[in-house]
Amino acid sequence: MAEAHPVGFQWVMEAKARGATVIHVDPRFTRTSAVADLHVPFRAGADIAFLGGLINYVLTEGKDFREYVTAFTNAAELVGEDFADADVEGVFSGYNAETGRYDPISWQMDGAYEAPAAGQRDHWEPELREEHAAFTSDTAGGVGDQAYAPSDPERDDTLQHPRCVYQVLKRHYARYTPEAVSRVCGMGVEQFLAVARAITENSGRERTTAWVYSVGWTHHTVGAQYIRAASILQTLLGNMGRPGGGILALRGHASIQGSTDIPTLYDLLPGYIPMPNAHLHEDLQSFLDADAAKTGFWGHMDAYLVSLLKAWWGDAATPENDFAFDYLPRLTGNHGTYGIVRDQIDRKTFGYFLVGENPAVGHANGKMQRLGMANLDWLVVRDMQMIESASFWKDGPEIETGELRTEDIGTEVFFLPCANHTEKSGTFTNTQRLLQWRREAVHPPGDARSELHFYFHLGKKIREKLAGSTDDRDRPLLDLTWDYPTFGVHEEPDPQSVLAEINGFDADGNHLASYTQMKADGTTSGGCWIYTGVFKDGVNQADRRTPGAEQTWVAPEWGWAWPANRRTLYNRASADADGKPWSERKAYVWWDEESGSWTGHDIPDFEATKAPSYRPPEGATVEDALSGTDAFIMQANGKAWLYAPTGLADGPMPTHYEPVESPVANLLHDQQDNPAREDIDRAWNRLNPAMSETYPYVFLTYRLTEHHTAGGMSRFLGYLSELQPEFFCEVSPALARERNLEHLGYATLISARTAIEARVLVTERMKPLRIGDQRIHQIGLPYHWGSNGLSVGDPANDLLGVVMDPNVHIQESKVATCDIQPGRRPRGPALLEFVESYRRKAGVEPGGIT
Amino acid sequence: MTLFDAFSGAASSLSGPLPDPSADAGWSAEHPKRVGFFTDTSVCIGCKACEVACKEWNLVPDDGTDASDLYRLTGMSYDNTGDLGASTWRHVAFIEDVRPHGTATTGHMPSGLPALGGSLPRDAASAPPDGGTVDLLALLPDTGAHGQQTPDDERDVRWLMSSDVCKHCTHAGCLDVCPTGALFRTEFGTVVVQDDICNGCGYCVPSCPYGVIDVRESDGGAHKCTLCYDRLGEGLEPACAKACPTNSIQFGDLDELQAAADARLAELHGRGVEEARLYGRDPDDGVGGDGAFFLLLDEPEVYGLPPDPIVTTRDLPEMWRNAALTALGLGAAAVAAFFTGGRR
């Protein structure tokens, strides 16, 4: 965190100054480790073994926060009899070896179908979907699943029933003993126990523990399950919905949270409303009908969606035309970034916008990325610098090797300079869902323009060209509300008007104050329901800057947090079942009997007047179906899920699988790697075999403080380039001796994809690990470099193959294998032969760009 | 600075404690309080924001002399700017400190966690003499450096980071020796080069006991930290302190910083961080105390700082005396050469 998020790390240091213990669990000794109370080195890709070990410790030692667990989780509910645990084999019931996918029906609770509040959407195969129609309806849409009214599952509040979630969980993790964790992760038993003791002693009524992670957890074939494992641990320890608790995702760069809320993701509409599927959602009614009966706050999705459609298409969205629901694009499959690139190479996709993105350097398997871009008709690159993704056609690595020839590349590349964050106004949404308005400090130079300017005027131009068209396919564009006020000589759209549109209006044109005002009848509009309230009273709430010293410690008047300016989600859980704070020290939100309402330091994330004693009447829907103790209000059943009967493509409980490219066998289960993972089996995406002697070393990619992601914002600047001037790899002295690597000399790193070269930094911060009987070396590779800019080097991501998590289609880029040899890599066509010789030696099929 | 000021400056003391260097330099009694930096390296995360903020604000060019020199790794951990100089006014040092497992001092482990790795008994034979550290570069070949006696995975590593800066000495060698008056003592007690006066004589360069100031080849002038003199005048804190995310760089009135530093040292010592020490805090030291002082977690020389700096002009009166006597002697010898033995 100190490495990639130094500014946010000030709060960790602040907590440390106030007595917090900081533990850093990371394969490398980083700047974070340097100031942590304890650094625990371990093997990349072994996190679920580690977290599972902690869960096992909590359950076997009885360290869970029992009152919290019984009040707010599904621990007491019984899992259906059909469920078979992964056990020794490592595969759950419902796995289809032919398709490589799970049918999760056997994971369901006893006597109830439960639906995910988010998560896996596409994991029902069409045939399964039909088969389980009784249970599920809007499966492709996912979120609609909460629509299904659950009858309460069987429960055992003593937590003794062998099929109750608590016992199922305990059995599942029984194999994750401290000794097993030590063997799998390469950390000492004492080290593991020190962490286990530290976090359990620091959780409970009086204390809370927070976990912070970033892409070291998500960039894996089991990335979603990493987070699930942390969720289970934190829920068992009662660290969710309470001050000082939680699981905090550090996003890759500023406002990635914002681009998830108002998404650049293919399968979501703003506010986590699912994108409709081409075949399942012929019309609005079938999309919403999928929500046959609704419990929890997702029950109001109709109001959120109709308001969104009204915001986009205004008067053109009428009850008669389904509020223009047909104008929405539809999903036809996996359109995730790697799927798109595969389609580019297959000549199924012909145009590409790259906006502040440099896939030629920043994405896994750079060759695949460049090959995709070389097969386009047109490519628009909006960036501040001439990045590699805009120049690959003349100086990319494939040009050097002769795999591509400039004259054969038909892609027309449009490079457009863009404004940076100090050159335009708008919001950043940080990982705490906090929207902070920033103002333009300087005008963008030359022809550089903001993204808002670009898209607004692009839209205007397209609409001008389409004006008068009678083709129905042009209606969505022509009917858009595209009327933002502009200012200045460049006709810059007013970003506040966009924020106001996102906030939404009522029928009279007043700014909405809360998403609870949204209606499904078309009388309200709002571009993102969770952001409603950010323009309450016509005031840009995100622009509030009351200093911390002039307000309470929760600081509600700094910026604005979605939803409804709540700073901690699910904060009902900060009070016990009766609504009393768990402790004075950790009091946050509580039930005030006198006033008959919830109150506290934060805005309660609960209906203000729903008493803790409230129990839903039979047949209640939406929020009325949640009881006064159902703190997790976005869940259909209001509970935190220790066991996830649905929503995940690769099992109801996180299970340790080795990375696809791992030097060791899975010591916990027979199944080596995630059986449900997604592959791209092409010559340009060969994988290193597991336990390969040809590719014996683990490498991991990461960022340095001095550079920013793929380098577009740092490698071109002298002040930053001089701080980390060259691409390097970090190796331990032992590995340096083993491979004759010289400090500051060159090394060549080889995978089944390609070979790259890097300067060598020999450092004691890299430690060899003992895994079972093996000694495992890990190599660190910062991934910032490419061929352009002041500081240049080979892209580390070229070394990676693409193999993905089945839930979110994210690549496994934080761990893979390679070989390392002293000296520089071959140049030109010799490089191809060099890499091919390694593939031959490893028994990998021939690679190439065909 | 007028000639008169210079003369009055000449009367200033050359060493020892000096409560008010600004007044000593001729500023009137209404001058502001002396300000400075307290750099607490125990909370430095090595982000180098100070280096960049300093360069941005002060328009300091990239370091190095040409591109081939600029963008090359030094191999000194994550430090690629090397040292303070004409174009690096803040410099973050990175020290990878390696010790056999279990012998690490408590540097960053104060919070009562159980001592780890108890299974490995501390081997006195393998412990380095005087608890010393190993330079990473020295470790590379089997040089017999002490760390080699324990296997890789049984050595602990500590990573020290420290943002160095001009010390703004109470008795500043650079200022004393400057022949043009380009260097002067500001009303804030800091030491600043006036670039429009400096003629690049370079005398300040070897006169700094800390190796801070240097002449920039591109413009021939001597440059160093100004403690953001221009910002101070506007009531702003220096750019580096402003940018520091963890408050490792603290700016303020020197007396308050000294009190804060004493408290921090006591706190760390109370937590068992015995190796914590203040550097440059003592007004009795060889430079009369620093305007920018530090909390270090190891000996100063490990960070590239002199362990016991003394302002060179402390000995200047004696030097002048010696030179004058020698000059007399030379003159006398030359005269005597005409008389000894008489004329032939």
Added chain:
Amino acid sequence: MTDANPAEMPERFRGRGRGGNREELQVPEAEFRSYYGRPIIKAPVWKNPDVPLYLFLGGLAGSSSVLAAMARATGRPTLRRAGRLGAAAGAVGGTVFLVHDLHRPRRFLHMLRVFKPTSPLSVGTWILSPFATFAAATAATEVTGWFRRTGDVTGVAAAVVGPALATYTAVLFSNTAVPTWHEAHRHLPILFGSSAAAAGGGFGLVFSSVRDNEPAARLAIAGAATELAIDEKMQRDLGMLADVYCKGRAKTLMRASKTCLVAGALGALVGRRRRWSAALSGLALMAGSALTRFGVFDAGIASANDPAHIVVPQRERIRQRQASTETATTPPDRTFA
């Protein structure tokens, strides 16, 4: 433990000595710690050969001016002429080198903005400026034959200032943080003064007639002898800091200097009466003087670049201070050891 071997220092920093000094840094046997073996203080950025030549010329000029004035008083016309020309040439040449050494030579006159006793360079400027004026004026009268009376007065004035010009440069060097220079602040004035005597005397030997050259020979011999003696003492007193004189280019320069001085002094002693041997001896003495300046300069650069020169003596200083104040309470921030 020993510090990093500088041979393994990154290339970027290897041989980064200033002023064209390229020799490798050396680490003494003593054990000490440092930051990657890097220098702690900055080596002088003074140019080579500008500054050593300036020191040499200043010394030559300073002693020549006294010889000239005395020769005038004692009626040694060729020595007077040689001394006056030597003083002027040395002053003017020295000024040229001094100005050239500036990184912003056009601002040479900024030196005259202030007079700062704490700055030997300021004091030196105020010595050099009148000296150069007097010496140049004297030489002008000598060459042209005009205003001889005035020339005699300015010649005396120059002679009064001259010895200071010859010795202040020792303060210039020793009033730095360069350990080998600073710690020699009791020796350097004598070394530079005697070196000046050797140079000025040598110049007189070269350019005056055999009839007039005896005082020059005496001064040169005395200078050379003193220089050789004080150099020995300096190196002994410097202890470990003297190692920079025992290796690299400084060693070569100092050895050559000694050879020249011994040869020149012997030559002056026995060969003063022959024009050619007197001239050769004078040249050798001047060379010896110049080589000393180059040697001291190089030794200083090497000293500044050697972290051991900073750390080891300062550590020893702390140790001694603590030993002497054993009973006194140690200030909290000085618990170094």
